[in-house]
Amino acid sequence: MTxxxxxxxxxxxxxTDFGRQDGYVGAMQGVILNICPTATIVHLxxxxxxxDINAAAFILxxxxxxxxxxxxxxxxxDPGVGSKRRAVAVRTDHGTFVGPDNGVFSLALRAEGVNVxxxxxxxxxxxxxxxxxxxxxxxxxxxxxxxxLARGTEPDRLGPAAINLVQIDHLRLPEPGQPVEAAHIIHxxxxxxxxxxxxxxHLDRKDxxxxxxxxxxxxxxxxxxxxxxxxxxxxxxxxxxxxxxIAVRNGSAARRLGVKAGARVTVSRG
Amino acid sequence: MTxxxxxxxxxxxxxTDFGRQDGYVGAMQGVILNICPTATIVHLxxxxxxxDINAAAFILxxxxxxxxxxxxxxxxxDPGVGSKRRAVAVRTDHGTFVGPDNGVFSLALRAEGVNVxxxxxxxxxxxxxxxxxxxxxxxxxxxxxxxxLARGTEPDRLGPAAINLVQIDHLRLPEPGQPVEAAHIIHxxxxxxxxxxxxxxHLDRKDxxxxxxxxxxxxxxxxxxxxxxxxxxxxxxxxxxxxxxIAVRNGSAARRLGVKAGARVTVSRG
Amino acid sequence: MTxxxxxxxxxxxxxTDFGRQDGYVGAMQGVILNICPTATIVHLxxxxxxxDINAAAFILxxxxxxxxxxxxxxxxxDPGVGSKRRAVAVRTDHGTFVGPDNGVFSLALRAEGVNVxxxxxxxxxxxxxxxxxxxxxxxxxxxxxxxxLARGTEPDRLGPAAINLVQIDHLRLPEPGQPVEAAHIIHxxxxxxxxxxxxxxHLDRKDxxxxxxxxxxxxxxxxxxxxxxxxxxxxxxxxxxxxxxIAVRNGSAARRLGVKAGARVTVSRG
Numbered sequence: 154m155t156x157x158x159x160x161x162x163x164x165x166x167x168x169t170d171f172g173r174q175d176g177y178v179g180a181m182q183g184v185i186l187n188i189c190p191t192a193t194i195v196h197l198x199x200x201x202x203x204x205d206i207n208a209a210a211f212i213l214x215x216x217x218x219x220x221x222x223x224x225x226x227x228x229x230x231d232p233g234v235g236s237k238r239r240a241v242a243v244r245t246d247h248g249t250f251v252g253p254d255n256g257v258f259s260l261a262l263r264a265e266g267v268n269v270x271x272x273x274x275x276x277x278x279x280x281x282x283x284x285x286x287x288x289x290x291x292x293x294x295x296x297x298x299x300x301x302l303a304r305g306t307e308p309d310r311l312g313p314a315a316i317n318l319v320q321i322d323h324l325r326l327p328e329p330g331q332p333v334e335a336a337h338i339i340h341x342x343x344x345x346x347x348x349x350x351x352x353x354x355h356l357d358r359k360d361x362x363x364x365x366x367x368x369x370x371x372x373x374x375x376x377x378x379x380x381x382x383x384x385x386x387x388x389x390x391x392x393x394x395x396x397x398x399i400a401v402r403n404g405s406a407a408r409r410l411g412v413k414a415g416a417r418v419t420v421s422r423g
Numbered sequence: 424m425t426x427x428x429x430x431x432x433x434x435x436x437x438x439t440d441f442g443r444q445d446g447y448v449g450a451m452q453g454v455i456l457n458i459c460p461t462a463t464i465v466h467l468x469x470x471x472x473x474x475d476i477n478a479a480a481f482i483l484x485x486x487x488x489x490x491x492x493x494x495x496x497x498x499x500x501d502p503g504v505g506s507k508r509r510a511v512a513v514r515t516d517h518g519t520f521v522g523p524d525n526g527v528f529s530l531a532l533r534a535e536g537v538n539v540x541x542x543x544x545x546x547x548x549x550x551x552x553x554x555x556x557x558x559x560x561x562x563x564x565x566x567x568x569x570x571x572l573a574r575g576t577e578p579d580r581l582g583p584a585a586i587n588l589v590q591i592d593h594l595r596l597p598e599p600g601q602p603v604e605a606a607h608i609i610h611x612x613x614x615x616x617x618x619x620x621x622x623x624x625h626l627d628r629k630d631x632x633x634x635x636x637x638x639x640x641x642x643x644x645x646x647x648x649x650x651x652x653x654x655x656x657x658x659x660x661x662x663x664x665x666x667x668x669i670a671v672r673n674g675s676a677a678r679r680l681g682v683k684a685g686a687r688v689t690v691s692r693g
Numbered sequence: 694m695t696x697x698x699x700x701x702x703x704x705x706x707x708x709t710d711f712g713r714q715d716g717y718v719g720a721m722q723g724v725i726l727n728i729c730p731t732a733t734i735v736h737l738x739x740x741x742x743x744x745d746i747n748a749a750a751f752i753l754x755x756x757x758x759x760x761x762x763x764x765x766x767x768x769x770x771d772p773g774v775g776s777k778r779r780a781v782a783v784r785t786d787h788g789t790f791v792g793p794d795n796g797v798f799s800l801a802l803r804a805e806g807v808n809v810x811x812x813x814x815x816x817x818x819x820x821x822x823x824x825x826x827x828x829x830x831x832x833x834x835x836x837x838x839x840x841x842l843a844r845g846t847e848p849d850r851l852g853p854a855a856i857n858l859v860q861i862d863h864l865r866l867p868e869p870g871q872p873v874e875a876a877h878i879i880h881x882x883x884x885x886x887x888x889x890x891x892x893x894x895h896l897d898r899k900d901x902x903x904x905x906x907x908x909x910x911x912x913x914x915x916x917x918x919x920x921x922x923x924x925x926x927x928x929x930x931x932x933x934x935x936x937x938x939i940a941v942r943n944g945s946a947a948r949r950l951g952v953k954a955g956a957r958v959t960v961s962r963g
Contacts, residue, residue, distance in 0.1 A: 161460045166449065172883030174740035174748075176755030176933070179706065182735050183759030190701045190761075194735075195452050195464075200444035203884055204943060208444075215446030219453030219562070221460070232943055235917030287917035289932035292759070343442030344473055377505030377557035392559030393446070403474060403502055431730045436719065465722050465734075470714035478714075485716030489723030489832070491730075613712030614743055647775025647827035662829030663716070673744055673772055 163192045163303035164224040166216075168209055169291060170201040171229070177289070181229075181296040184282065188300035197226075204232040206257050207414065210324055211340040211348070214260035215393045217248050226261075227299035228252035229291035240275040240294050241315045244308050251275075251299045253290070256321035263325070264394070276312040329354035336397070336418045345405025349418060352395040356420070364388045365419040366399060367410040378402045386410075433462045433573035434494040436486075438479055439561060440471040441499070447559070451499075451566040454552065458570035467496075474502040476527050477684065480594055481610045481618070484530035485663045487518050496531075497569040498522035499561035510545040510564050511585045512578050519578070521545075521569045523560070526591035533595070534664070546582040599624035606667070606688045615675025619688060622665040630692040634658045636669060637680040648672045656680075703732045703843035704764040706756075708749050709831060710741040711769070717829070721769075721836040724822065728840035737766075744772040746797050747954065750864055751880045751888070754800035755933045757788050766801075767839040768792035769831035780815040780834050781855045782848050789848070791815075791839045793830070796861035803865070804934070816852040869894035876937070876958045885945025889958060892935040900962040904928045906939060907950040918942045926950075 165185060171177040178199055185192055197216060201209045209230040217226060231238075231253040239254040246268045250258045254274075262269060275281070275298050285293040298311055327333050333355045340348040347366075356362050356374065364371045374397075375387040383403045391398035399418070400406045407413065435455060441447040448469055455462055467486060471479045479500040487496060501508075501523040509524040516538045520528045524544075532539060545551070545568050552563040568581055597603050603625045610618040617636075626632050626644065634641045644667075645657040653673045661668035669688070670676050677683065705725060711717040718739055725732055737756060741749045749770040757766055771778075771793040779794040786808045790798045794814075802809060815821070815838050825833040838851055867873050873895045880888040887906075896902050896914070904911045914937075915927040923943045931938035939958070940946045947953065 164456055172740075173736070173738050175880075175882045176737060176752040177882075179735065179737035179752065179756040180759045183756055183761075183764075186704055186733065186735070187759065187761055190733075193456065193460075195449065195456070196443070197446060197449035198443050200442070212446040212449065216449040216453055219450045219457065221453075221457055224453075233919070236919040286932040288929065288938075292932065340445075342445045342447075379503070379506040389558065392556035392562065398558075434726055463726065463730075465719065465726070466713070467716060467719035468713050470712070482716040482719065486719040486723055489720045489727065491723075491727055494723075610715075612715045612717075649773070649776035659828065662826040662832065668828075 161221070161223070163189055164195060164220065165189070165192050165299050165303050166195040166197050166220070166224060166226045167199070168197040168201065168212060168226070169199045169229045170203045170205065170209070171199050171291070173199050177291065180292045184292055184296040185300040188297060189304040192300065192303055201230050204230065206230050206232070206255055206321065207324060208340065210257050210260045210321065213250070213258065214264060217261050218264070220248055222246060222248060224248045225299045225303045226250050227295050228257050229295050230257055231255070231290060234290050235287045239315060240290060240298070241318065242273050242275060242298055242302060242308050242311060243269060243318065244271040245269050249302055249308070251295055251302065254315065254319050256319045256324070258318070259321040259324045262318070271308050272315040272318060273308045274312040274315040277310065280306070280311050326350055326352070327355055331355065332357070332360075334420055336420060338412060338414050338416045338418070341407045341414055344400070345407035346391070346398050346400040347406050347412065348391060348393065349397040349399070351397050353390045353397070354395065356397070360422040363421045364399065365421070366416065367412050369410065371399065431491070431493070433459055434465060434490065435459070435462050435569050435573050436465040436467050436490065436494060436496045437469070438467040438471065438482060438496070439469045439499045440473045440475065440479070441469050441561070443469050447561065450562045454562055454566040455570040458567055459574040462570065462573055471500050474500065476500050476502070476525055476591065477594060478610065479527050480530045480591065483520075483528065484534060487531050488534070490518055492516060492518060494518045495569045495573045496520050497565050498527050499565050500527055501525070501560065504560050505557045509585060510560060510568070511588065512543050512545060512568055512572060512581060513539060513588065514541040514578050515539050519572050521565055521572065524585065524589050526589045526594070528588070529591045529594045532588070541578050542585040542588060543578045544582040544585040547580065550576070550581045596620055596622070597625055601625065602627070602630075604690055606690060608682060608684050608686045608688070611677045611684055614670070615677035616661070616668050616670040617676050617682065618661060618663065619667040619669070621667050623660045623667070624665065626667070626690070633691045634669065635689040635691070636686065637682050639680060641669065701761070701763070703729055704735060704760065705729070705732050705839050705843050706735040706737050706760065706764060706766045707739070708737040708741065708752060708766070709739045709769045710743045710745065710749070711739050711831070713739050717831065720832045724832055724836040725840040728837055729844040732840065732843055741770050744770065746770055746772070746795055746861065747864065748880065750797050750800045750861065753790070753798065754804060757801050758804070760788055762786060762788060764788045765839045765843045766790050767835050768797050769835050770797055771795070771830065774830050775827045779855060780830060780838070781858065782813050782815060782838055782842060782851060783809060783858065784811040784848050785809050789842055791835055791842065794855065794859050796859045796864070798858070799861045799864045802858070811848050812855040812858060813848045814852040814855040817850065820846070820851045866890055866892070867895055871895065872897070872900075874960055876960060878952060878954050878956045878958070881947045881954055884940070885947035886931070886938050886940040887946050887952065888931060888933065889937040889939070891937050893930045893937070894935065896937070896960070903961050904939065905959040905961070906956065907952050909950060911939065
């Protein structure tokens, strides 16, 4: 399927820390619809905590594999706007990523099976709004770039090749197959579920793994919420790339344990 | 109108308690657009209080009648995910409902003029994501089912007939035409307006109905906000199926009275 | 470009104070899709503070210029619903505005380069839902009007000409070219940035303007966030129509200074 067929409209996803009470996201959508009127615009999240590149990186990693390869994912969490940080577009075999070069694509670009085909720096003013502002590149640079790419413009029209994209080291996962003794929380979701930086590839159920966090021990790896009583803590293989999660059935593990992203989890066995 | 005409794209509405700061809703949309690329996806609400089946049931009841009959309404408020609760699709002459069989469709299915045409259990793996997770049926079962139904797949392809759908008893309304002496709040909206479980069919304006709640009496049934001064309490026939509502003009009745869903209202007359 | 070409679907933007946890916005979307099935519906914001006409006016002003001229902007922030306030549609060369006649279009209609072509009062019941409620004109009057206009219905079919539209005086900007000595905050955004009622046309960088607010003086006009250290206050020409803004780099100026919309800013020079 290609975007030029009538049955497969172009898709652009938006992820920002702009919130929805201002006009920032609305301005980006107007720019996109002017350039690519048939685009299906999908709002992944505009509730990223302000300037939280890690949170945006995780959400993108959670969802990009469910989208067609012709999707353009535009992420604007950009504490360095107005500085010398680069604006980039990265085309892969699992979608094209547009945003600031600050590591926000770290997790998605390293995910299993993703191959980078082309990366460019967004410097060509012909594909930007005239009179680019110093503070709102989401509207002036990233939205037009995403819209042109979604309607089929070749990436190399937008600027020269970009090499050495910024990577965030602590978003790197342990090598698969190596048994781990410690993990940390990389994301706390809306329900207060804690998503860890390790996956089912780092554990063996036959080893009877146990998890200790904030002084509490979870004595086993469960299969689903229904395996424990309401109000109880559990650990299970979650729905995102097989990452381990810690939750409270019908409750909030983050509130119960008083923890947030970065908190350490000890893994023991037997 | 049928979804196959170019001028009437398929419509899928989404109602969840997932919030918008995570990637859960974004993953569902990707799955939908892969299966049904021309779908118009409408977000009814993702701010349902976690696991609040009643609130989701009410919102669906508020809106389904305004949508074309070919609309698929997908609701994922699912405290029983991973247990034996069924996943269902219910086709009616006022839209098709997809979600967990936990009573979330109680109000819509009992609404005036709605006829159930077909109900199925979503068990056929050909219409699910491969490798269904134990915790995220929204993405793995409900989103694909909604997308296949929206593009015209017959419900009976998705699984065997479902009988005895779960109904939530306290969401049942009093029999119309019977004068009522008590009511309760079934929903508190964003403005703090209180929506009651009785409609204009349970009251007669000529009886001069009065309403007492949290020790305060509202001495009459008004027509609109402009009938009282700013800051005053009023009761009126609201905009949802003729349900009675209690509000404060330019204020919040929920905050003024300190009440929430379930609170009792006494109705007296004369 | 006209909406009748397949490649330019009709666009309707929605701005309300309804929030997203109820069914109000969902009902409006159903009404729109029934009348104009191919509409691209854009949610500008549903988080306008309840009844805050100024905030809605500002967001519309921030974004309308980025949308194609065939866009219909529907705004429902309507404390006067049920009173005698008019419901109007205003066609301009920069989009059509639909909503209550309460001044919510004040800023957009006065913006540089905008010409009003036609204004009507929405009184024709043929273009309303049957049985208009007294409290929810968003669904019953404004959504159908927006949908009919988006699919090409001429405004004069919807009702007679409307003259003397309500204007909000304190949303008027100072005359350009006149040096100002005082300004005030017209909007506080999601990041806590303060947007002032003056633009770059009211200042001359060569005069070395300084800004005093809440007892703190900002000694210069910066170009971008990167011009100051993290945590420092700055003033700069923002991204909306060249308005001046006051911010804290990687922080919230609203929280730092304890100010909100309406607060005064003194401008001195030299």
